[in-house]
Amino acid sequence: xxxAELLKCEDAHDFLDSVSQRVSVRKIRLALCASxxxxxxxxxxxxxxxxxxxxxxxxxxxxxxxxxELGRIRKRANAVARNGSRGMPPCSPGxxxxxxxxxxxxTLTKYxxxxxxxxxxxxxxxxxxxxxxxxxxxxxxxxPKWRSETAVALASAIxxxxxxxxxxxxxxxLEEAGCDHADVLSHCRGPGPRPHVRGCxxxxxxxxxx
Numbered sequence: 001x002x003x004a005e006l007l008k009c010e011d012a013h014d015f016l017d018s019v020s021q022r023v024s025v026r027k028i029r030l031a032l033c034a035s036x037x038x039x040x041x042x043x044x045x046x047x048x049x050x051x052x053x054x055x056x057x058x059x060x061x062x063x064x065x066x067x068x069e070l071g072r073i074r075k076r077a078n079a080v081a082r083n084g085s086r087g088m089p090p091c092s093p094g095x096x097x098x099x100x101x102x103x104x105x106x107t108l109t110k111y112x113x114x115x116x117x118x119x120x121x122x123x124x125x126x127x128x129x130x131x132x133x134x135x136x137x138x139x140x141x142x143x144p145k146w147r148s149e150t151a152v153a154l155a156s157a158i159x160x161x162x163x164x165x166x167x168x169x170x171x172x173x174l175e176e177a178g179c180d181h182a183d184v185l186s187h188c189r190g191p192g193p194r195p196h197v198r199g200c201x202x203x204x205x206x207x208x209x210x
Contacts, residue, residue, distance in 0.1 A: 003137040010126045019129075022136035024210045025105045026061045030199035031132050032101050033058050037197070041094050050098040053077035057101035058198060062209075067104060074102030127195050131187075134201035140181060142205040148177035155206035164196035170206070 001009065001018035009015045012035075020028060036045060036054050045051055056073045059065045081095035134140065151173040158166050171188035179185065187202050196203075204210070 003135070006137065007135065012126060012129060015126050015129050019133050019136045023133050025108050026210065027132055027199055029057055029061045029101060029108060030197070031129055032097065033061075034128060034132070034197040034199065036094060036098060036101070045094045045098060047080045047095065049073070049076045049080050050095050053098040053102050060102075061199075070102050070104070074099055077102060125195065128197060131196050132199040132201060134187075135183075140184060140201075140205065142208075143179070146174055146177045146179045147206055147208070148173065151177050151206050155203045158200075159198060159203050159207060162198060164200070167196055167200075167202075170202070174206070 001014065006015065006018055009018070016028070016031070033054050036042065042051075045054075053073050053076075056065055056070060060067075060070045077095070077099040081099045151170065154166060154170045154173050157163055158170060167188040168190075171185045174188070175185060184202055184205070
């Protein structure tokens with residue numbers, strides 16, 4: 001897929017297939033977590049261990065849990081995916097994807113994004129994927145001076161609290177720090193409603209996350 005095609009792509013499967021070799025495994029893991037956190041999926045992901053698998057996957061992406069813990073949660077989530085639990089039927093696509101999110105890095109890319117692409121109801125909108133991956137053909141290097149104390153504090157709070165309503169405030173802080181990159185500022189400010197999730201490329205850029 002060319003850069004022009006990627007920027008217009010509306011199919012999550014095609015989008016992920018195109019960018020998977022250009023982005024970090026962390027980003028792919030967070031994209032999958034975001035797909036399961038969408039309201040329609042999260043409400044039917046009723047087994048506590050399935051939700052815990054999503055939360056553990058996010059924590060592992062940021063180095064907050066060990067690979068041993070990741071494996072332990074995956075085994076428990078896999079049992080629920082196979083057998084069902086608390087009103088969740090066995091073989092639920094959401095439960096299986098929650099289990100897969102706890103795959104190790106060396107298998108995640110090839111093993112994880114394809115199931116989501118094959119399960120239509122689990123595909124996040126392409127705009128959500130663009131929020132995480134930006135434009136992998138031309139990634140934006142964040143200038144050190146943009147990472148002012150105010151901008152970093154705001155980005156840290158946005159990331160930790162999922163407080164994405166503060167993105168326009170982050171744009172103001174970046175601008176005050178000398179950022180004049182139109183793509184960075186417009187991504188924070190709109191126009192119109194725009195999905196933001198943990199892993200947003202602007203927030204990650206301010207925090208120095210890959």
